[in-house]
Amino acid sequence: MRKKLNEWTKFGYKINILTVIFFISIFFWFNFVSCEDTYIGKSKEEIEKDMIEVVTEVDSLLSRVKWMADSLGLYNDFYINAQRINNGSN
Secondary structure (H helix, E strand, O other): OOOOHHHHHHHHHHHHHHHHHHHHHHHHHHHHHHOOOOOOOOOHHHHHHHHHHHHHHHHHHHHHHHHHHHHHOHHHHHHHHHHHHHHOOO
């Protein structure tokens, strides 16, 4: 069946309304995202606290690895080899 002309105008009106609603929602979304006072998820203080915990954990792990390497004597040979390379001898 063929549609009458006034049925197509109603469809265009609905498309216009949907377009306006879409742009208004994009506008509100942009304002919400760009606002610095509104956080989705963790606040800056919580992120800083988590980062400090992770950094101290990694630092303790690295110090433990260094201590284990020192106790096994892994760095002594490396230091001697590096001295030989710097002095030019084999």
